[in-house]
Amino acid sequence: MEEIARLHGAVNAKHAKIVAKKYLAAELRVDESIEFNPLTDLYMDLSKAEEPTYARGGQALTRDEYTRVLRYLLDADPQDVERPRRGRWTREQRVIERTACLDIILAQATMGLRISELCMRPVADCHVDGDGTFIVVLEAKDTKTRTGRQVAALAPEVSHRLANRLDTGSPWLFPSPSDPAKVWDPRNRDRKLAAVYQELATELDIEMFQHERGHSCRTTNNTLLYDLLPEAPRIRLFGHSKAVNRQKYTAITTTDAIVAAASPLFDPALR
Structure with a gap:
């Protein structure tokens, strides 16, 4: 060791x-x-x-970067894949694979779920409420902290896309592209997701995605919601302790708010 x-x-x-x-x-x-x-x-x-x-984690997108990422993913064409020259993968499977990658990143970006909480999820644990919001119900046994919680997709467009995944006939929210009866192999899934994150880094000029992956969505969501949602429900939403939430899942993405808040302390003294 x-x-x-x-x-x-x-x-x-x-x-x-x-x-x-x-x-x-x-x-x-x-x-x-x-x-x-x-x-x-x-x-x-x-x-x-x-x-x-490098150390992953603790980094968050700015509000502008976050908006651009969501728009890019929502507008991306799942059919934009190369026809395989050889091997067992068909073009149809490549399209299914790319669609799933786009939906996984969108789900993490708007729900803040851990990759295992999201991608190992049976459709039986998901539903759409009366307002059309896509919701994942996590039992205590399915969470890292052993505390159950419900998590909603924060963007209506993402809710609609995820809701469509409930009617595919597969028992899994994100099944294997080659066999809908099986969950997607994590190693293969993560390799394909990494390629999409590299695409985001290149196309949107977001350097963070050269090495950060879906877990950064938890820091991004927690940071962007910092002034909009009290700490208690944010901790409950992301499923970790208060200490961990403050230490690892809050990042400074812009200094504007800090400067504005501190200005009353210094402006009078400098006039």
Whole structure:
């Protein structure tokens, strides 16, 4: 694990320890192959861990960038895909794949859901209310904090697009492009989403998307709603603690509001 840290960073080493502790050592303990879990109190020296080239998270789009991203995604043509020259993928599957990627990013941008909360969602957990708003109902077992919540799409156009996904006949909101009966494989899905984020970075000149992905939507939503929605419902909406909300999901995207708020403190003294 320390070698993993040296080669791939401390975060990956910690993840490896969690997986090994829970799914390997714990199972061996249950089977009585070992007497105790050796990973419970394991100390790892991470002082020589590889430093990441960048740290994801904590960044948010400005209001102008956010608006441009939504407009681009809503106007994007899902049919704009190249015909595959070889392989098992058909052009129809590529269109389904691109449509799903556009809808996933739109959903995250207007709902602030974690990628797992959104893309592993059965359609049975989704509905449209009387006002036409698309809503995802998360049970406690489906959330990171083990607290259930309901999340609504904040943009009517996005609600309409997501509502159409409930009538495809698939049990999943975002099924596999090649087999609607199965959920989309996360590794393949994330690779395709990364390509769309690179497209956004290039076409809209938003440098952040060169390395940031859908999780940045949570910071963006929380930041843009900061002055519009009290902290308690925002915490409930995004499903994390007050401390985490303040430390990791609030970003400064413009200094205008700060300067305006501080001006009474300094203007008189400088006149």
